[in-house]
Amino acid sequence: MVGLMGVTMPGITPLSPHDPRSAGPYQLLARLGTGGQGVVYLGRDGDGQRVAVKVINVDLHRDPRAKARFAREIAAARRVASFCTAQILFAEVDGDAPYVVSEFIEGPTLRRHVREQGPMSGNTLHRLAVGIATALTTIHRSDVVHCDLKPDNVILGLDGPRVIDFGIARALDLTETMTRQVMGTAPYMAPERFRNDEVGPACDVFAWAATIAFAATGRPPFGSDSIGAVMHRVLHEPPDLPVLPDPLDELIRQCLHKDQQARPSAEQVLLRLLGYVARPSATPPLEAVLREGNVRATAPAPTYPMPNRPTMTIPVPTSPAPTATAPAETVRRETWPQRLRREYADPWGISTAVFLGLTGAAAGYAASSDTGTAVIAATVTFVVVYSVRLLLATALSARPGADSAGATPITYRPPPSPGP
Ligand SMILES: Nc1ncnc2c1ncn2[C@@H]1O[C@H](COP(=O)(O)OP(=O)(O)OP(=O)(O)O)[C@@H](O)[C@H]1O
Ligand SMILES: [Mg+2]
Secondary structure, eight states, rough: OHHHHHHETTTTTTTOOTOOSSEETTTEEEEEOSSSSEEEEEEEESSSEEEEEEEEOOOOOGGGHHHHHHHHHEEEEOOOOOBBBBBBBEEOOOSSOEEEEEEEESOOOOHHHHHHHHHHHHHHHHHHHHHHHHHHHHHHHHHOOOOSSSGGHHHHHTTTEEOOOTTTTHHOOOHHHHHHHHHHHGGGGOHHHHOOOOOHHHHHOOOHHHHHHHHSSSTTTOOSHHHHHHHHHHHSOOOOOOOOOOOOHHHHHHHHHHHGGSSOOHHHHHHHHHHHHOGGGOOOOHHHHHHHHHHHHHHHOSSSSSSTSSSSSSOOSSOOOOTOOOEEEEEEEEOOOHHHHHHTTHHHHHHHHHHHHHHHHHHHHHHHOHHHHHHHHHHHHHHHHHHHHHHHHHHOOOOOSSSOOOOOOEOOOOOOOOOO
């Protein structure tokens, strides 16, 4: 461990006398490590910014087609946005030693972290899964396939996990890369890569699942003993996995499917991890999903799996939602003239007044034996009875008005109905 430009990292070693001191405009300061494709150096650009310089140990001059392919793939990889990825800043293809310059990420690789700190669980594991799925979705969106995702190519930076080296394995000749580095990579390689079938983004989804399984258990799901044994298990046997927390358990098993067509895409993995599957209509545009994935991978999550975003089907109410806040309806009440108009011709009121008027006439005639007195008694009784009933009925029979002309508005709020 050395302290260089403020970097104190395990695995970093001083330059040997045989190491180059520069690569193009980049000053090389120390070795970060050696992999199947070359040596990675800690470098410094013209502005004093730290970078990682991977000097590739493949002679591209001998094969113009390989060189063109390398240039094309690296150009595509340079367009990949930096959502949980280490951005590729520059690549030199024409010089004697091709090299690729990327953002320097300070932190241990996932492999080193698990070896030293043990397997991950809970929020930490979930954030890692989200971070790598976010990186893969970003990479695939630019039509790049990583082809070498594994715990060595994930750095646990200060601001969350970052995927490195995307596109480089594919940019180089795959078969050559395979023979050189297959021991570290085989447990994360999808069956189609061993079968020499067409290889696409689904091989990264398989590698995502194997990498997360490694993080959760400390061992890859198809073992790591010998290449032959690992290859046989990847091709023919089910993964050796403990029960993992939801939704990772089901996702990882689906992503490790032998048939690449049966695996979900990286985007589907990310959406499921973020809990959008139960609510497809609520899924925001991909750019927003990637931003959310980036934030979720870096910010501390509350509690596992994600209580603030339900991943189960949300029950659909079968009756109208509670209406405590239902919009108020405006109902108009009849005015006095309207009620008078309704009541003056009321047959029951008229009948009663006529009946009592006749009763009054009979009583007047019996008392006086005078027809005139009987008519007056009938008329007075009828008018009094009719008027009193009309006034009482008009006063007491306020109803919602049938038409609103001239009506007095009143506010009516329906009572809350019971929830589902
Ligand atoms: N962008 C980077 N930022 C910081 N460290 C890096 C970066 N890229 C690579 N490294 C370091 O360099 C080491 C060697 O990387 P390298 O990619 O050569 O090896 P590998 O990942 O083990 O194998 P492979 O060749 O399959 O990728 C890594 O383990 C990592 O520690
Ligand atoms: Mg690497």
